[in-house]
Amino acid sequence: MSSTAISTEVQPSLVATVTTETIPGHDIVEVFGIARGNTVRARNVGRDITQGLRNLAGGELKAYSTLLADARDQAIERMEANALEMGANAVVNVRMETSEVTQGASEVIAYGTAVKLA
Numbered sequence: 001m002s003s004t005a006i007s008t009e010v011q012p013s014l015v016a017t018v019t020t021e022t023i024p025g026h027d028i029v030e031v032f033g034i035a036r037g038n039t040v041r042a043r044n045v046g047r048d049i050t051q052g053l054r055n056l057a058g059g060e061l062k063a064y065s066t067l068l069a070d071a072r073d074q075a076i077e078r079m080e081a082n083a084l085e086m087g088a089n090a091v092v093n094v095r096m097e098t099s100e101v102t103q104g105a106s107e108v109i110a111y112g113t114a115v116k117l118a
Contacts, residue, residue: 014080015090015117023090026117032086035114037078041071042105068108072096075110088114 016023075096083091094112101107 017091019094021093028115029118030116032088032114035079035083035091036111037075038109039071039074040107071108075108079110083114086114090117
């Protein structure tokens, strides 16, 4: 009986992803430029119906909150991957923006300065 080895390769990670311009205790030794990641997400008809009913009663539209939280997480992951591709080990001055691309679909973008810390 043969066994197949499973790869346990660990992806390199960033030291930090922060909204500040610096990271206390670390010196920036190289700046690579803007790292960015984005995603475009659309609502679905079923979710629109249930959330429309909830909107009549008031309260949080949890399905939409979850949709946007997932989109933000994916945008940050893509930004971090972009920074790693540049050779950075941190992203500083991170910002996020959301815009409507078309009715029912929004883009979430995360961007910051990819840097190398000492």
